[in-house]
Every structure is written in structure tokens, then in C-alpha cells.
Amino acid sequence: MREHPARERAALLLLLAAAALLPFLATALGSPATVPLASRIVIYGIAAASLNLILGHGGLVSFGHAAFYGLGGYTVGILYAHLAPGDPFLGLIPGSNQLAVTLPAALLVGGLGAAAIGALSLRTSGVQFIMITLAFAQMLYFLFASLSAYGGDDGLSVRRPNLLGPLNLRDPATMYWVALGALALWLAFQRRLVRSRFGRVLEGIRQNEARVVASGIRPYPYKLAAFVIAGMGAALAGALMVNAMRFVSPDMLHWTKSGELMVMVILGGIGTLLGPVLGALALVVLETGLTALTENWQVVLGPILVVVVLFSQGGLAALFRRRPASDAPGAAGGRLPRLLSWRRRHG
Amino acid sequence: MAEPLLAVRGLVKRFGGLLATDHLDLAVLPGELHALIGPNGAGKSTAIAQITGTLRPDAGSIRLAGEEIVPLHAAARVHRGMARTFQITQLLGDDTARDNVALAVQARLGHSFRFWRDARRDPALAAPAEALLDQVGLPESRRALPVADLSHGERKQIELAAALAAAPRLLLLDEPMAGLGAAESLRMTETLRGLKGRIGMLLVEHDMEAVFALADRISVLVYGRCIATGTADEIRRDPAVIAAYLSDEEGV
Ligand SMILES: Nc1ncnc2c1ncn2[C@@H]1O[C@H](COP(=O)(O)OP(=O)(O)O)[C@@H](O)[C@H]1O
Numbered sequence: 001m002r003e004h005p006a007r008e009r010a011a012l013l014l015l016l017a018a019a020a021l022l023p024f025l026a027t028a029l030g031s032p033a034t035v036p037l038a039s040r041i042v043i044y045g046i047a048a049a050s051l052n053l054i055l056g057h058g059g060l061v062s063f064g065h066a067a068f069y070g071l072g073g074y075t076v077g078i079l080y081a082h083l084a085p086g087d088p089f090l091g092l093i094p095g096s097n098q099l100a101v102t103l104p105a106a107l108l109v110g111g112l113g114a115a116a117i118g119a120l121s122l123r124t125s126g127v128q129f130i131m132i133t134l135a136f137a138q139m140l141y142f143l144f145a146s147l148s149a150y151g152g153d154d155g156l157s158v159r160r161p162n163l164l165g166p167l168n169l170r171d172p173a174t175m176y177w178v179a180l181g182a183l184a185l186w187l188a189f190q191r192r193l194v195r196s197r198f199g200r201v202l203e204g205i206r207q208n209e210a211r212v213v214a215s216g217i218r219p220y221p222y223k224l225a226a227f228v229i230a231g232m233g234a235a236l237a238g239a240l241m242v243n244a245m246r247f248v249s250p251d252m253l254h255w256t257k258s259g260e261l262m263v264m265v266i267l268g269g270i271g272t273l274l275g276p277v278l279g280a281l282a283l284v285v286l287e288t289g290l291t292a293l294t295e296n297w298q299v300v301l302g303p304i305l306v307v308v309v310l311f312s313q314g315g316l317a318a319l320f321r322r323r324p325a326s327d328a329p330g331a332a333g334g335r336l337p338r339l340l341s342w343r344r345r346h347g
Numbered sequence: 348m349a350e351p352l353l354a355v356r357g358l359v360k361r362f363g364g365l366l367a368t369d370h371l372d373l374a375v376l377p378g379e380l381h382a383l384i385g386p387n388g389a390g391k392s393t394a395i396a397q398i399t400g401t402l403r404p405d406a407g408s409i410r411l412a413g414e415e416i417v418p419l420h421a422a423a424r425v426h427r428g429m430a431r432t433f434q435i436t437q438l439l440g441d442d443t444a445r446d447n448v449a450l451a452v453q454a455r456l457g458h459s460f461r462f463w464r465d466a467r468r469d470p471a472l473a474a475p476a477e478a479l480l481d482q483v484g485l486p487e488s489r490r491a492l493p494v495a496d497l498s499h500g501e502r503k504q505i506e507l508a509a510a511l512a513a514a515p516r517l518l519l520l521d522e523p524m525a526g527l528g529a530a531e532s533l534r535m536t537e538t539l540r541g542l543k544g545r546i547g548m549l550l551v552e553h554d555m556e557a558v559f560a561l562a563d564r565i566s567v568l569v570y571g572r573c574i575a576t577g578t579a580d581e582i583r584r585d586p587a588v589i590a591a592y593l594s595d596e597e598g599v
């Protein structure tokens with residue numbers, strides 16, 4: 001569980017290196033369309049991982065995570081729309097197509113949005129919390145859908161992706177590597193976070209809030225901080241996705257998007273490091289495959305999800321986990337198992 | 348009389364039509380072990396919940412070393428020097444005994460907005476946690492197991508260790524012996540005896556043998572009211588107590 005962070009780190013880096021080779025493999029196999037697909041998976045992986053921070057580690061069932069994903073996306077889109085000189089956003093903020101500007105801006109907007117929504121919704125809990133986060137996200141959805149200056153329902157094209165030094169994000173492989181780098185950084189950050197004192201408080205809140213309070217810790221400020229960090233992660237993903245798709249629309253904030261992110265987390269393995277990425281992979285691949293087969297792919301996807309959730313407690317990550325002889329923490333497990341299960345579940 | 352460490356005055360709590368705490372007055376002196384006894388449903392846990400801050404009283408005052416604490420959040424009361432254990436243990440089930448106690452240690456060391464260092468490898472947390480587990484007598488071999496897999500008695504020990512991690516002046520113990528075997532009960536009695544004099548304690552307990560052995564003073568609660576307070580001998584002789592409570596208990 002926490003016995004071999006060095007070995008775990010080495011295995012993670014190996015996995016990252018393998019993932020970085022994908023564009024070459026796609027070229028070799030004559031399947032260039034795989035690369036943009038992989039970018040989407042990687043970017044959804046960031047969004048799902050950020051949701052996992054509050055859902056899997058903090059036990060906060062937020063049903064409005066797409067709000068921050070969309071805020072990040074619209075930050076890139078709106079800054080691009082104001083690129084022409086003499087047309088600053090709100091008459092104040094000049095537009096930009098520099099990723100080094102738009103990404104931090106997206107993180108800021110996502111963080112502020114999460115601070116506002118979190119400050120209000122974290123005063124509730126249980127079903128009320130689920131409903132209120134959903135309601136706030138839907139409010140933002142309708143807000144953007146009605147902003148005709150930015151395309152309203154139809155959304156907004158970003159004709160050229162942002163610039164990042166000498167890199168050309170129009171090239172699918174470059175876009176993929178940038179997204180993969182962002183995912184790696186985000187996972188490394190979140191891995192540290194979960195193990196820190198802050199992470200211990202978060203894990204405590206998930207398991208038993210009464211224990212946290214009795215220990216002398218007021219949960220609210222920690223929940224809010226986690227909510228803001230998770231919102232920033234989602235905004236990062238949204239900003240990257242708009243660069244990859246060159247398009248932003250209110251669909252990014254729709255409640256079904258929040259639902260998809262939740263499905264990725266649960267399907268992949270809640271509370272694990274790589275589970276959400278696995279979940280993103282599975283969902284995008286299933287969606288793509290099923291769309292090719294039938295128009296009503298959702299009808300097929302639903303039962304598949306139910307089966308996975310029912311039969312593999314702990315999600316896809318659990319399938320990769322070698323059951324240790326003794327279930328005690330510290331009992332030896334393989335390398336991959338450690339990456340996928342640093343929280344035991346009791347069944 | 349010295350200034351009480353804990354002074355409860357006129358405390359009232361209603362659940363609908365039920366008066367669970369009925370103008371309760373109670374004082375715990377510094378270092379005193381004060382037992383709170385009474386039949387099931389008398390309102391002992393409800394009183395503790397109000398003192399610790401998880402339940403808002405309808406009326407009354409609670410002072411800790413002279414300071415009114417009713418407006419304070421339960422977590423803030425811990426930092427003022429008040430720690431508790433629960434009648435039904437409240438622990439982090441997936442985590443180990445070490446983790447559970449370390450959380451309380453990290454709370455005492457200040458805020459937990461620390462995002463970088465691995466908390467489980469932080470000796471500033473691990474060393475005090477180990478020492479506290481030594482103090483309550485949890486065997487070394489049980490400390491790396493998830494708490495959910497431990498026995499009831501072991502969980503009670505861990506809760507006590509976590510409470511002590513707050514370096515409390517006042518300890519509120521809600522039936523710490525309930526459900527313990529004879530040997531575990533004895534061990535808990537000895538641990539509490541060792542704390543007497545240094546830490547004020549309000550002990551809710553049905554084990555009369557332990558209560559009479561440990562308590563400096565005893566208060567008897569019936570229907571949310573305190574009907575008597577005094578030393579063990581005074582309580583044994585008190586006619587109101589005999590009528591309301593002790594007669595039934597000792598008859599069994
Ligand atoms: N949250 C609550 N809502 C309604 N009634 C409660 C609640 N908590 C306790 N009570 C009632 O208050 C009375 C005192 O309960 P409690 O304090 O648990 O007693 P004790 O700990 O002395 O056994 C009981 O009659 C109990 O049913």
C-alpha cells in the first residue's frame with residue numbers, strides 16, 4: 001500500500017514511457033486516427049482523476065464536475081474569440097492564444113468557480129449535496145447556452161489551437177504528448193496530495209467524519225480546498241480538450257458529462273491512482289466501438305456498466321490486482337496492483 | 348473549592364416532547380475523575396454530545412476552565428483541551444491503528460494544509476502515535492491492521508489513544524468498558540487510574556465495580572436530571588439514588 005513508493009514510481013514512469021510511444025505505433029500500424037482518440041482518453045483521464053480526488057478520496061459525491069470542465073473549455077474559447085486587438089473580454093481582458101496564458105487562466109476560472117459552488121454546496125451533505133452540485137452545474141450550462149455572443153447552443157469554434165513555444169498543437173501527435181504530459185503531472189501531484197497530511201484528512205472525511213471532528217479537525221475548509229483543487233483539474237482537462245477538438249459548446253457542462261466522468265471513476269476503480277484513466281479508456285473505447293455498431297449505443301453501454309460495477313468490486317483496477325494472500329496492508333502484491341490499489345476495500 | 352475545569356449549568360435538550368437533558372448542572376474539577384451514571388436512556392450520551400459540541404443545547408451554559416464553549420465548533424473544543432471517546436467507536440475503518448492515532452496527532456500539531464510530505468512517513472506523527480498506543484497497551488502486532496478487522500476492545504483502546512493525542516485537560520469517556528472482556532476491562536481501569544490527577548475525566552459507565560474503584564465523585568442522572576452528586580459512599584447511601592437506580596442494578 002505504501003511500502004514501495006520508489007518501485008511504484010519506477011513502474012509509473014515505465015508506463016508513461018510506453019504511452020508516449022503510441023503515436024509511433026499508430027503510424028507503424030497505419031492507424032493515424034488512433035492518436036486524436038488517445039488524446040481524448042488522456043484528457044478525460046485528467047478530468048476523471050480530478051473528480052476521483054473528491055469522490056474517491058473525500059467521499060464527496062459531486063454530480064456537477066462538468067461545470068469546471070466546461071469553465072476551463074470556455075476560458076480557452078472566449079480568450080480565443082477576443083484575439084483581435086481592440087476587443088478585450090468585458091472591455092478589460094485581452095484575448096490570447098498562448099497556451100502558457102490560457103491554461104493558467106482556465107485553472108484560475110475553474111478554481112474560482114469551484115470555490116463559489118463549493119462554498120455553498122459543501123454546507124449540505126448526502127443526497128442534498130448531489131442535487132445542489134447538479135443544480136449549479138445545470139445553471140452554468142443554461143448560462144453558456146444562452147450566451148449568443150459565444151455561439152449559444154451551437155458553441156464556439158477555435159479555429160487554430162493555442163500556441164506553445166515551438167510546438168504545433170495542430171499536429172495530433174504533439175497534442176497527444178502535451179496532454180499526456182499534463183496527465184502525468186496531474187497524477188504525480190494528486191499522488192503526493194493524497195499521501196500528505198491534507199490527504200489523510202480527506203480520507204478521514206470519507207471514512208468517518210465524526211472521527212475527524214473528534215480529532216480536532218473542522219472538515220469544511222478541507223472539503224472546500226479539495227473541491228477547488230478538483231475543479232482546477234477539471235478546468236485543465238477542459239482547456240486541453242478545447243485545444244484538441246478546436247471547439248467548445250455547452251455540452252461540455254451538461255449533466256450527462258458529469259455523469260460520464262462519474263462512470264469513468266467508478267468503472268475504472270474509485271479511490272485508485274490509475275483507475276479513472278482506465279475508466280476513461282474503457283468508456284471512450286466502448287463509446288466509439290458501439291457508436292459504429294448501433295445508433296442506440298447508450299442502450300448497450302448501460303448494461304455493460306452495470307455488469308462491470310456489479311461483478312468487479314473496485315472497478316477495472318481491481319481486475320489487475322493480484323489478490324494478496326493476506327489482505328493486510330503491507331502484504332506483498334505485484335507492481336501493477338500497487339498502482340491500482342493503494343486503498344484497500346473491505347467486502 | 349477550586350474553579351471547576353468543566354462547569355455545566357442549566358443545560359436543556361429536547362427531542363420533540365422528550366426532555367433528554369433537564370436543567371442539568373454538573374462540575375468536573377481539575378484532575379478529578381467524575382463518573383456519570385444512570386439507567387439506559389437517562390441522557391448521558393446526550394449530555395456528552397452537548398459538552399463536546401456535536402449536539403446544540405436548547406438552553407444552558409457550558410464552561411471549560413471558565414470559558415463559555417457553547418458557541419465553539421466541536422473541533423475547536425478539542426483544541427481548547429477537551430477530548431472524547433464514543434459509546435460506539437468512531438474510527439477510520441480502512442486505516443490502521445497508527446493512522447487513526449496519527450490523525451489526532453497531526454490535528455494537535457496545527458492545521459493540515461500540508462500537501463507535500465508523505466504523512467505516513469513523517470516521524471513527527473509516527474513517534475507520538477506509537478507512544479500513545481504503547482500507553483493504552485495495544486500490542487505492536489495489531490497496529491498495522493485495518494481497524495475494521497480489530498476486536499471491539501482494541502478499537503476502544505485506539506479511541507482512547509486518539510483522545511489522548513489531543514493532550515486534553517478534560518476527557519469525556521462514554522462507556523469505555525462496555526463490551527470488554529474481564530481482562531480488557533481491568534486493563535482499561537488501570538489506564539484510566541494512571542491518568543487520574545493529571546487529566547479531568549467525565550466517565551459514563553455501567554460497570555459499577557470500575558466506577559466505585561475509580562471515581563472521586565459520582566453524579567446520578569435519571570430522566571435527564573442530576574438527582575445526586577457525591578463520593579461513592581454518599582451515593583451508595585443516598586435514598587433517592589437507591590430508589591431510582593442502584594436498587595435495581597445491584598439486585599441483579
Ligand atoms: N437524536 C435523537 N433524537 C431523538 N431522541 C433521542 C436522540 N438521541 C437520544 N434520544 C433519546 O434521548 C434519551 C437519552 O438518550 P441517551 O443520551 O442516549 O441515553 P444514555 O446515554 O443515558 O443511555 C433516550 O430516550 C433517547 O431515545
Ligand SMILES: [Mg+2]
Pocket residue numbers: 391392393434
Ligand atoms: Mg449512552
